[in-house]
Amino acid sequence: MMDRRQFVKIAASLSAAFGLSGLPEPVAAALRRIDPRTVPTLLYLQGQSCSGCSISLLQAQHPAPLALITKYSRLAFHADLSATSGGQARELIERYCRGEAGDYLLALEGAIPEKMPQACKIGDVTLASLLESAARTMTAAVAIGACACDGGIPGAEGNQTGAVGLPEFLAKRQVDKPVVRIRGCSVHPDWVWQTVVNLVEIGMPALTEAGAPQRFFSRTVHETCPRYHDFQQEIFAARLGDSGCLFNLGCLGPLTMADCSSRWWNGGTTWCVNANAPCVGCASPIFAKQKNLPFYRMKKKA
Ligand code: SF4
Numbered sequence: 001m002m003d004r005r006q007f008v009k010i011a012a013s014l015s016a017a018f019g020l021s022g023l024p025e026p027v028a029a030a031l032r033r034i035d036p037r038t039v040p041t042l043l044y045l046q047g048q049s050c051s052g053c054s055i056s057l058l059q060a061q062h063p064a065p066l067a068l069i070t071k072y073s074r075l076a077f078h079a080d081l082s083a084t085s086g087g088q089a090r091e092l093i094e095r096y097c098r099g100e101a102g103d104y105l106l107a108l109e110g111a112i113p114e115k116m117p118q119a120c121k122i123g124d125v126t127l128a129s130l131l132e133s134a135a136r137t138m139t140a141a142v143a144i145g146a147c148a149c150d151g152g153i154p155g156a157e158g159n160q161t162g163a164v165g166l167p168e169f170l171a172k173r174q175v176d177k178p179v180v181r182i183r184g185c186s187v188h189p190d191w192v193w194q195t196v197v198n199l200v201e202i203g204m205p206a207l208t209e210a211g212a213p214q215r216f217f218s219r220t221v222h223e224t225c226p227r228y229h230d231f232q233q234e235i236f237a238a239r240l241g242d243s244g245c246l247f248n249l250g251c252l253g254p255l256t257m258a259d260c261s262s263r264w265w266n267g268g269t270t271w272c273v274n275a276n277a278p279c280v281g282c283a284s285p286i287f288a289k290q291k292n293l294p295f296y297r298m299k300k301k302a
């Protein structure tokens with residue numbers, strides 16, 4: 001026999017997985033009764049990033065973004081979404097980081113310029129110093145996107161800022177707080193919001209060895225690719241736009257753990273290979289790292 005609290009927890013996670021519209025009315029009704037005053041707070045900071053992950057997150061469909069940041073979590077601050085700005089915003093962020101504003105989950109998008117801290121500031125305070133404070137006060141963190149997880153494009157070989165991801169930044173400071181890594185450039189909204197709801201309502205999700213939620217990152221793109229049969233029959237595209245498997249054009253689907261080929265993107269309408277673009281491995285820890293592994297490559301002729 002489950003009590004009401006357990007029921008609401010399960011209902012909340014189901015809502016993120018399947019969308020409120022697909023739930024039986026009693027469950028949807030229970031979700032509507034969740035008290036917004038009791039949901040945890042998200043402090044969303046951005047480092048060296050293009051804001052592409054934030055834009056992608058706003059494409060969430062079930063539940064819609066507004067419900068996700070007002071009903072199922074409480075957004076304390078986000079540079080693009082919050083009305084608060086200027087000194088008021090800086091003071092708010094600093095209060096959270098000092099632990100003076102209550103419990104919170106940290107969400108970080110973008111890399112941290114470790115060798116050049118002045119390259120990324122919020123007001124006159126470096127992101128690195130804010131994160132050093134947050135490391136002591138946050139409950140847990142979600143690293144959102146390739147840059148926040150592993151340095152991504154700002155951390156590419158030869159970069160001048162010494163850009164690193166949040167896990168490496170925290171490990172160097174001997175901080176042992178849970179960090180969920182959601183890779184991608186950009187991230188799929190389902191990957192983030194379903195993880196946040198899981199953290200809020202149930203707890204830490206099961207993670208892969210690479211620290212990513214198993215639910216989304218335990219199979220390769222290749223395994224469920226609609227062109228897998230072309231791969232098996234050695235029907236390969238010779239140029240972008242050709243039909244057939246994109247392996248000879250450098251597709252990294254066989255090396256990349258992500259469910260893009262079964263989940264699809266943009267509300268389930270398309271994804272990279274469906275648009276005739278090889279998977280560039282944006283959900284892989286090695287994404288954009290090495291100069292000798294460019295996004296597009298032709299297989300060398302024998
Ligand atoms: S297109 Fe890429 S992911 Fe799809 S079968 Fe070919 S190599 Fe695998």
Ligand code: SF4
Pocket residue numbers: 184185221256258260261271272273278279280281282283284
């Ligand atoms: S298919 Fe590959 S490149 Fe495209 S979003 Fe998924 S992991 Fe990234």
